[in-house]
Amino acid sequence: MRTDALILSAVFGYLGLLFLVAAWGDRRAEQGRSIINSPTVYALSIAVYCTAWTFYGSVGRAAQFGPSFLLIYLGPTLAMMLSPFIIRKMVRIAARQRLTSIADFISARYGKSVGLGALVALISLITITPYIALQLKAITVSHAVLINYPQSADSILYNERFWMDRSLWVALVLAVFIILFGTRHLDASERHEGMVAAIALESLVKLVAFLAVGIFVVFILFEGPGALFAQVAQTPALSQLMQLESVPGGATGWVGMLLLAFLAFLTLPRQFQVLVVENVDEQHLARASWLFPLYLLLINLFVIPIALAGLLLDAGDPDSFVLTLPLSAGLEGLPLLVFIGGLSAATGMVIVETIALSTMVSNQLIMPLLLRSKALHADSRGGLARLLLRVRRVAIVLILLLGYLYHALIGDTYSLVTIGLVSFVGAAQFAPALLIGLYWRGATRLGAMYGLIAGFLIWGYTLLLPGFAQSGWLDAALLTDGPWGVGWLTPYALFGLEEWDIYSHSLLWSMLVNVGLLVGISLFTRPTPLEQTQAALFTEALHPNLQTTPLQRGQTTQGALYELLVRYLGFKAALRVFSKRTHNFELTQPHLPASDDVIMRAEQALAGSLGNASARILINSVVRGEALDIESILSMLDTTTQTLEYNRQLKQKSDELARIGQDLQSANDRLRELDRLKDEFVAMVSHELRTPLTSIRAFAEILASHQDIPESKRQHFLQVMVLESQRLSRLIDEILDLARLESGRMPLNAVPLDLAALADHSLEAIARLQEERNVSLTVAIDERPARVIGDPDRLEQIIINLLDNASKFANQEDPRVLLHLFKQNQHIYLCIEDNGVGIEEKEREQVFEKFNQLLSGDQTTGKRPKGSGLGLPISRAIATHLGGRLWVENAQVLNGARFVLRLSEAVNI
Amino acid sequence: MKPSNPRYRERLLVLVILALILFCPPLLLVIDRLPTLSIGWLPMYLFCSWALIIGLTAWLMEPTTRR
Known part of the structure; x- marks a missing residue:
């Protein structure tokens, strides 16, 4: 059933689907209903990180080096967690300056340097082409496995003519795809919506395919993880595999690989493309910061079980376990799905990487050369735009062919993972210039340049050259004895550092030199004004003021600017720049000065199409006066x-x-x-x-x-x-x-006196009144004499007032009043109770307010109140002035109210 | 992503440090040396702590749940 025709129709059917999705995405974008304006699609597009190397190579690496494959995904997890600090800044800078690639980004940071941009583009080309080759190789190998099983894939792989190699044809189809959907606009900073939509779909396909094969292996081939691990436990060699000792370089190698994956995730050209250039909305980073790590976790969930199962069943080459395991079970559909999954992983990477590389090649390598040639400047209007698109398309085809050639000529000598990690270390060389440049204003162009060159050379010496030696192109003695027999120059063990794994080893030396030169040279060189400006704009990118303040751009006329834009970008682009505000724009007054805003938009438009360094050169050719200076x-x-x-x-x-x-x-x-x-x-x-x-x-x-x-x-x-x-x-x-x-102006005559005597006196004074009212008065004076200090007249006034009130408010039929005087805790208490209705708890303070009883009397009974309503307030004020207290509480003997006057006992009279 | 909470940046940084501690050797060596049953505890530990970190990041980053 696994006929070549079936597989080919599946492959090209799948690629056709990608075309449809991409075309649909572009159509929707033109209609203004973007389908990629979603954090989920953004997170899925970042998953282009998982290439065929993940799809096939993770299992291979797990089978050989235990859990170390996970580091390739833990590093990006950390990077995504830090995205509010790092990637957000990069996205904002790139959007503001219309930067189109990592080469453009680094060149812009260091004063829009043409040389640095070209250097980064060149290094990218050298380090990434093998990686593209790796993807094509994965397609070829997986196809061969699918066709030849149960025979070894190698038996026909090298007997075919190159035009029989499916990966060549896949590469050519991809070239068409990329040209169609990757070079629609000249403006490379404009998003490739269709391409991103296709990539997001590919991410879903590869995840589903991998999960499918994982579930099949664990639950159908082995009846659950328990059964699988029980079998593994009986094989001592396998049970040791997943321990730290299987990791190359041990604990050091572990940390080195984690750092490497972290750096490479930020600096790989395709990751920069999807993370920064294709980012629609900064807010999407929040969702992607956990959704993408979750994707990584899911796609790695079954790697260890598949690797162990493959080793248990001896299913051939570990890199092909995902295919050979379902094939060995006699399945037909699943291997095809897995193959399509691997194809999607490979093609996704090739598509994005090629777009990124072709943009770099056209804008950073070719464009500066074109600008130098005199012939170009005399070119007709808009001609450059067409020329540049053509350059980009040719670059796409050349990059893919280069990848194919690499794969066809020397790709066979490396295993998948090896090529991938070599590329990782190469791309990580951009990290110092990128990351240090983002946070340290003092980093200069020369420092970045020399750091990059030196790091790249060390990478070449410690990873690329040994690869050639292993391929037999160089004397293998280089690896064992060092060049010319100098032992401490051995590429895998520079200066005798032997215990490390080769990637951590290369990363250590290259980073040491790279960072060292970047920092060291920066400290002793003087940046140009433009460099200083750009450095400030980069390091302070998240500064709130930079977003609102228009930057000064120098002076030019509208006519000159318009001419420039028409010549290099064509009429349409020029009109877009000028007619942001006014529709149906006509340049009626070309001699008028152009506003800062228009100059800025013109430079951005040029930068988006030609790269920022070329844009700066062109703008400088018409704008007089320095743009915004550092001060x-x-x-x-x-x-x-x-x-x-x-x-x-x-x-x-x-x-x-x-x-x-x-x-x-x-x-x-x-x-x-x-x-x-x-x-x-x-x-x-x-x-x-x-x-x-x-x-x-x-x-x-x-x-x-x-x-x-x-x-x-x-x-x-x-x-x-x-x-x-x-x-x-x-x-x-x-x-x-x-x-x-x-x-406080009441004169009080404070003298020592006997309160008991005073009470007697008051009782006498009021006796006749009480008799008239038929009040039965009980007097209990426990303390005699009760010595206090006070004004006798005023105190008597209080007592009479209280007695008067008590008799007034006592029970009408049988009015009874009690006067009780006693001593307690150095205080003299004089209490007067009645058997009236008493006073509610909440009203007890109100009775001491002026005219209060007037109010309550009027409101509740409607009767004429008895008295002025000033007696109690006056009594309380006097008591307070004499240092005492007057309050009301529940009666203890009779059932009405009880007024208590408390005064301090006077000693030593 | 505009942090509404002033502690948001600090929380995120501490979370990254936690992730580094979980993913790096000193703790890793401890897990690695536990007495093994079948394939050792390391893979299980790595996946669990990874999932934990992802969960915490999601909790911190999603605007609806940010405290």
Whole structure:
């Protein structure tokens, strides 16, 4: 059933599906309904990290080196966790400066350097081409396994003519795909929506395929993980495999590989492409920071079981276990699915990597050369745009052919993982220039340049050259004895460092030299003004002020700028730059100066298409005066820092103000309340004064108008008038007393006295009144003499007032009042109880308010209140002034209210 | 991703440090030397701590659940 025709139709059917998806994605983008504007699609597109090397090679690596394969995925997990600090910054810089590749990015950071950009592009080309070759090889090998099983794949692999090699044809189809969907726009900074959609689909396909084969191996081939691991436990050699000792280089190798994967994830050109260039929205990073690691975890979940199962069943080459295990079980469909999964992993990587590399080649290598040639400048309008697209397309085909050649000529000597890791270390050489440049403003172009060159050379010496030696191109003695027999120069053990695994070893030396030169040279070189500007713009990219302030760009006329854009990008692009604001743009006044905004957009448009270094050269050819210099940027940033500080202080002040405002508000409320009380008081006083006055006036008028009133009646009237006058003057006295007490101007004559005697005196004074009211009075004076200090008149006033109140409020039928005087804890207590209705708990403080009983009396009973309502407030004020207290509580003997006056006992009299 | 919570950056950094501690040798050696049943505890440990870290990152990063 596994006929070549079936497999070929599956392969090309799958590639056709990719074309459809990509075309659909591009169509949707043109309609403005992007399908890649989703954090999930973004996370899936990042999964282009998982190439055929993951798909086939992880199992191979696990079978050989135990758990070390996981490090390749733990490193990116860390990098994604740090994305708010690193990748977010890169995304923002790239979007603002319209950067199109990692070469463009590094060149822009170091003063838009043409040389540095070209260097990065060249190194990328050299380190990544083998990686592309690896993907093509994976397709060839997996195809051969599928066709030849159970025979060895090798038996026909090398007997075929190259035009029979499926991977050549796959490469050519991919070239068509990439040209169609990767070079639609000249502006490389514009997103390739269709391509990203296809990549996201491929990520899903490879995940499903791998999970399918994993589930098959664990649950069908072995009846569950328990059964599998039980079998492994009986094979001592296998049970040792998953321990740390299987990891090359042990603990050091472990850390080295983790660091390598972390760095490479950020610097591999295809990762930069999907992470930074194709990022639609910075916010997507939040979801991707955990979704992508989750994807990695899932795709690695079954690697160890598959590797162990393959070793147990002796299923041939570990790199092909995912295919040979289902094949050995006699399945037909699953191997095909696995093959398609591997194909999707390989093609996804090839597509993105080729786009990234072709952009670098055209913008960083070819474009600067074109700009130098005089012929180009005389070219017709927009010609360069077409030329550049053509260059990019040729580059795509050449890169793929180069990859194919590498695969066909020398690819057979390496296992999959080896090529991948060699590329990783090569790409990691960009990390110092990239990461240090992101955070240290002092890093200079020369430092980056020399660091990069030296790191690259050491990479070549410690990883690439030994590879050639192993392939037999060089004398194998190089690996054992070193060049010319110099032992300490042995490529895999420089300076005798032998215990390390070759990748950690190469990473250590190359990074040491790379970082060392970058930092060392930077400390002793002077950056150009443009370099300083760019360094500040990069390191401060997340600074809030940089997003809002337009940067100064120098002066030019609109006409000159327009001409430049038309010449290099064509009419449409020029119109887009100029007509952002005004539709139907016509350049009517070409002699007018161009605004900073337009110059910036023009430079961005040029940078997006030609690379930032070339764009700068072109803009400089028409713009006079230096663009934004470092001083103005720094002062802008400083201003911002100051502004932020002012903002902080302002916020503090406004918080304080808000607090004070609240205090004021409550004080105001209190004042209003007091004002209301005062009004009430005045109203009550007026009312109280008017009552007796009215009756006096009424009687006086009667007396005045009626001369013939009988004498007895006249006498009665006069008596009423006298009584009412007394009441009036008493009321006025009380009000004056209260006012004096409250203002503290009441003269109190504090002398030692006997409260018991005073109580007796008061009782005598009020005895007649009590008799009139039929009040039965009980007196219990326990302490005699009860010595206190106070004003005798005032204290007597209190006692009489309390007794008077008690008799007034006692039970109507059987009024009873109790006076009790005792000593307790150095205090003299004088309590007066009645058997009235008592006072509710919540009203106990209110009775001490002025005219309170007036209020309550009016409201509840409607009866005329007894008394002025000032007695208790005055009594309490006097008690307080004498250092005592007056309060009300539940009666203890009788059932009504109990007023307690407490005074300190006077000693030493 | 705009951190609404001022502690967000600190939490994230501490989480990265936690991940480094979990993924790196000193702790790894301890796990590796546990008495083994079948294939050793290392793979199981790595996957579990990996899943834990991913879960915590998701909890920290997703705006709806960020405290």
